[in-house]
Amino acid sequence: MKTKLLSVPYLVWMGVFMIVPLLMVAYFALTDDNGTFTLNYITDVGQYANVFVRSVGLSVIATVICLVIAYPIAFLLSGLKQHRSMTIVMIIMLPMWMNFLLRTYAWMSLLGNNGYINHVLGLIGIGPYKLINTSGAVVLGMVYNYLPFMILPLYSVMEKIDPSLYEAAGDLGCNSRQVITKVVFPLSVPGITLGITMVFVPAVSTFIISRMLGGGSNLLIGDLIEMQFLGNAYNPHLGAAISLVLMVIVLLIMTLMNSFDNEEQVLV
Amino acid sequence: MKTLGKIALVLVLLFLYVPIFVLIVFSFNETKSRAVFSGFTFDWYIKLFNNRIIIRSLINTLIISAAASIISTVLGTFAAVGISRMRKLPKKLILGATNIPIVNPEIVTGVSLMLLFVFFTARMHFEFGFATLLIAHITFDVPYVVLNVMPKLAQMDPNIYDAALDLGCSPIKAFRKVVMPQILPGVLSGFIMSFTYSLDDFVVSYFTSGPTTQTLPITIYSMTRRKVSPEINALSTILFLVVVIALLVRSGMFRVMEKRRNRQ
Numbered sequence: 192m193k194t195k196l197l198s199v200p201y202l203v204w205m206g207v208f209m210i211v212p213l214l215m216v217a218y219f220a221l222t223d224d225n226g227t228f229t230l231n232y233i234t235d236v237g238q239y240a241n242v243f244v245r246s247v248g249l250s251v252i253a254t255v256i257c258l259v260i261a262y263p264i265a266f267l268l269s270g271l272k273q274h275r276s277m278t279i280v281m282i283i284m285l286p287m288w289m290n291f292l293l294r295t296y297a298w299m300s301l302l303g304n305n306g307y308i309n310h311v312l313g314l315i316g317i318g319p320y321k322l323i324n325t326s327g328a329v330v331l332g333m334v335y336n337y338l339p340f341m342i343l344p345l346y347s348v349m350e351k352i353d354p355s356l357y358e359a360a361g362d363l364g365c366n367s368r369q370v371i372t373k374v375v376f377p378l379s380v381p382g383i384t385l386g387i388t389m390v391f392v393p394a395v396s397t398f399i400i401s402r403m404l405g406g407g408s409n410l411l412i413g414d415l416i417e418m419q420f421l422g423n424a425y426n427p428h429l430g431a432a433i434s435l436v437l438m439v440i441v442l443l444i445m446t447l448m449n450s451f452d453n454e455e456q457v458l459v
Numbered sequence: 460m461k462t463l464g465k466i467a468l469v470l471v472l473l474f475l476y477v478p479i480f481v482l483i484v485f486s487f488n489e490t491k492s493r494a495v496f497s498g499f500t501f502d503w504y505i506k507l508f509n510n511r512i513i514i515r516s517l518i519n520t521l522i523i524s525a526a527a528s529i530i531s532t533v534l535g536t537f538a539a540v541g542i543s544r545m546r547k548l549p550k551k552l553i554l555g556a557t558n559i560p561i562v563n564p565e566i567v568t569g570v571s572l573m574l575l576f577v578f579f580t581a582r583m584h585f586e587f588g589f590a591t592l593l594i595a596h597i598t599f600d601v602p603y604v605v606l607n608v609m610p611k612l613a614q615m616d617p618n619i620y621d622a623a624l625d626l627g628c629s630p631i632k633a634f635r636k637v638v639m640p641q642i643l644p645g646v647l648s649g650f651i652m653s654f655t656y657s658l659d660d661f662v663v664s665y666f667t668s669g670p671t672t673q674t675l676p677i678t679i680y681s682m683t684r685r686k687v688s689p690e691i692n693a694l695s696t697i698l699f700l701v702v703v704i705a706l707l708v709r710s711g712m713f714r715v716m717e718k719r720r721n722r723q
Contacts, residue, residue: 193630194540194541194544194630195541195542195544195545196541197537197538197540197541198537198538198539198540198541198542198545198553199541200534200537200538201534201535201537201538201541201601201605202538202553204534204597204598204601205556205557205598205601208572208575208594208595208597208598209556209559209560209571209598210556211575212568212571212572212574212575213559213563213567213571215571215574215575215578216567216570216571216574219574260467260471263463263464263467264464264467264468264471266461266464267461267464267465267467267468268464268468270461279468281706281710282472283471283472283475285702285703285706286475286476286479288655288659288702288705288706289479289695289698289699289702290659290661290675290676290679290698291659291661292661292676292679292680292683293482293679293691293694293695293698294478294479296482296679296683296691296695297478297479297481297482297695298478299683300481300482300485300493300692301478301481303493305492305493305494306493306494307481307493307494309494310494310495335474335475335478338471338475339475392562392564393564393565395564396564396565396566396567398566398662399661399662399680403683413564413566416566416567416570417566420570420573420666421665421666427574427577430570431570431574434566434567434570434571437564437566437567438563438564438567441562441563441564445562
């Protein structure tokens with residue numbers, strides 16, 4: 192009984208600084224300045240449907256690109272000797288240890304109208320192109336910042352697959368493509384779902400990448416929330432309502448991903 | 460798939476490193492141009508070291524990260540020990556709640572804490588600054604400690620602790636001599652994780668800091684918003700080198716430890 196009490200300070204802390212603030216978000220979203228219940232702010236979120244569509248759309252594109260790039264790399268790494276693959280994984284993860292603002296800033300200066308890419312293109316006589324402040328630049332920023340989050344879970348799942356399974360599948364008449372689709376793919380589903388969550392959740396809620404690379408015309412959900420709390424459009428009620436909707440989106444995607452995992456387990 | 464993987468790997472490494480490389484090269488550029496390299500200089504580094512705001516925010520970041528991760532480690536380790544002794548249902552509920560700050564979008568964590576702090580500042584003599592930042596950092600750090608220590612406790616045989624008590628240890632001594640050595644790796648990795656998350660955090664700090672106490676990521680952000688200055692490039696270069704050295708030291712330490720283990 193006594194030992195259990197050791198967790199009391201933690202429980203109190205998390206109650207006060209995590210549960211209460213989240214309840215406050217819900218409270219602000221559902222009341223007006225006088226504290227009376229209203230659904231106005233929730234319905235107001237509907238006005239920003241285009242921002243939600245853009246956020247989810249760009250994040251889905253970035254997640255798919257990450258998956259397509261990361262999958263063959265993770266498969267290649269899983270076949271290497273462990274000390275070699277660990278070294279390469281470390282090299283892939285290394286830029287992640289630098290603050291993401293600096294990583295994004297690097298692309299800001301590369302993509303800028305007077306940036307390095309346009310300069311190089313100019314030398315061979317093409318351009319300049321408008322690269323920065325486009326939705327493409329935002330997707331690029333997302334892929335650049337979150338790609339390692341896709342490679343890592345895929346690699347750690349594929350690394351555990353017994354390579355003799357590939358031989359067995361081959362002996363039983365699978366061609367190399369069928370080995371991928373019938374053996375590697377089903378066994379890597381937990382890595383795929385975890386990778387999708389780890390890329391999609393930060394991408395859909397970012398507000399800096401869009402501001403630094405997307406200019407003013409590529410507003411995302413995160414920017415919208417930030418503007419309600421720290422920007423000119425100060426309105427914590429609306430901001431809380433948008434945050435609430437964002438949490439629901441994240442929860443939905445995670446439940447969806449979890450359900451895929453469980454189905455696979457039932458099949459196996 | 461293998462050849463595809465090799466091509467993709469080379470391209471991805473280029474994609475990951477070329478921007479950083481360009482950033483580093485232009486930290487030595489004489490002019491502010493981000494496209495033409497006109498001449499070599501260390502000026503931006505000298506300017507950086509004389510920039511009081513940056514140095515001040517670096518010190519703030521180190522103090523807050525150290526304080527937050529130490530407090531989180533103590534709070535989280537005790538919590539994990541307590542939780543591990545609970546029955547199945549409360550354990551499951553608490554661990555589920557522990558996951559919330561990790562899973563929740565950072566911006567929501569930041570905004571929710573800001574709402575709480577605004578509530579306090581409106582009613583008490585209390586300002587956004589060091590205290591709010593520290594509270595916010597501890598809040599997103601502790602779950603990492605709890606989740607790192609819990610598995611170590613689960614691996615431990617609970618009878619050992621009881622045996623130590625039977626053999627005359629006081630509960631504190633039993634904890635120090637029996638439990639602590641077994642969970643130490645989890646405690647340490649929880650500490651390191653929370654320290655690095657605190658160092659790197661921008662989003663939550665952005666919503667919970669005041670004008671007086673800025674952390675380095677916040678200063679970097681306001682630098683990127685203002686006029687372009689190669690000081691950022693110089694700062695990036697230094698931070699990149701720190702990261703490379705830290706990771707090399709870490710992997711070197713692992714290698715030494717492995718060799719020792721093999722010898723034994």
